[in-house]
Amino acid sequence: MEPVTDETAQPATDTGTFGKVLAVLDLVLSADTPLRFKDVLQLAGQPRGTLHRQLTHLVSEGLLVVGADGSYTPGLRLLRLAHRSWSQNSFRTVAAPHLLRLHAATGETVHLGVLSGSDIVYVDKVEGQQTVRMGSQVGKTSPVYCTGIGKAAIALLPEAELERLLSTIRFVRHTPATLADAAALRAEIATVRQSGIAFDREEHEEGIRCVAAPIRAGGKEPVAAISVTGPAYRISVDQLDRWSEVVSGCAADIARDWRLCLGPGR
Amino acid sequence: MEPVTDETAQPATDTGTFGKVLAVLDLVLSADTPLRFKDVLQLAGQPRGTLHRQLTHLVSEGLLVVGADGSYTPGLRLLRLAHRSWSQNSFRTVAAPHLLRLHAATGETVHLGVLSGSDIVYVDKVEGQQTVRMGSQVGKTSPVYCTGIGKAAIALLPEAELERLLSTIRFVRHTPATLADAAALRAEIATVRQSGIAFDREEHEEGIRCVAAPIRAGGKEPVAAISVTGPAYRISVDQLDRWSEVVSGCAADIARDWRLCLGPGR
């Protein structure tokens, strides 16, 4: 007989001492200003001795660096780890050529995003030649409810999972067009499921529009989507409509290649 | 009284159980093919029970994902962590505009690299418009002895540290031009120190040349360098020479801004 555990108690997953140290790392990285020991102490709610050792370990592993003023900043180890994580990601590898094609077809910025928890993580990006800022977005997370990729991706989820996710979202109004609550998002998702296309009509950032399409990857493995994004002054709403075919076609191509990659038997 | 500890015993740093789990993560990420449990078991040299729990922790923390076939692949958590690490890196932030300028001046790929242990980690990159492959290189590591950035960076080290680093290098011949041993590298470093410029004359990859300059950041904090890289068919050795002024000028600019960033009092 199943012990009736609380379904929402996901953070209760015990990852031992490792998880605790990782939480400290997360905390330091999340801060938007370098923290000193006392700051971390306050935020972490951990005894001095314990925290001190944890930070020491993080530093000697190269995940954090402690500056001359005692402030903790991210170390290079993370970049190294992430590079391998990124370059080996087979889903990204499969999608990459298609992203390039989509970029060539539209001339605008193309994103590949994957659902992780309640957020979208940008896994890859192809940018226009004017903006020469490297992999800036890769690894960045955005909320699902106000991005094209987000809405496209969660439209793939089975009803139960979608509802569970909806209940965890804290809706923040970023622009006048931002969807305000779960009901609005639920309605939008219904449309996305029908049309196979999601839009972002300046819902996340004023002056930014995008078209997105879910990637039906068969197995539930990666819940993902792609998008074409551009400035509102250049991209009309009509233009988005005209691109929707290309975008969903591209998403279909990625899905096809991905299934091939998993092996023909599966 | 200083306890006479073995200077070379760096890996002996005890990072407790955290370090052990991290080592497992490193191992899985380093493999060039997805590993299953038995593979990791073999490589990690750790008892079954222990390893199993470690992998379980890594998975529930999202650092690894276990596929349907039981193979372990990198999770998205790493990307998220690394993004914050990268976007907040103040040294990179300071350097970025200068990298863009250098790219504009030369039209070729520009790199920013930082010394980490015995390797160079690429921290940022500005690429030519033709190659639209996103942040591919960021986080990648290269050996110091066969890259312009590597040679430029270690030229900044004090003699003792340089020698210590030299002794750890395993020289692998990548091309006919690769420096073959510590003596050759030592000689080259002497030149770099005098001229303030390092070259890579197809020493790492055939058909690839580069000019690099060390960033004299004052405090020993980041041992770093920048470079301009291009294909040999387009970039003559003379061209590299002609760029050396611009490159070292750019490195000086970054160093200046970095010192300003640390605060005028320091």
Place this chain on the structure above:
DNA sequence: AAACATGTTCCAATAAATGGAATAGTGTTT
């Protein structure tokens, strides 16, 4: 120089990791 804030070290109590072995699960061969 005293009071204070911050960072580091110490060590008995405690909780977690360890690792050998038994068990369960998977797919392959006869």
Place this chain on the structure above:
DNA sequence: AAACACTATTCCATTTATTGGAACATGTTT
């Protein structure tokens, strides 16, 4: 289809690292 080999997972007494309160440094302000 049964036996087999291989792999993954669970179990639990032992060992070890973590815990956390408090004492000790260190540097800064009043």
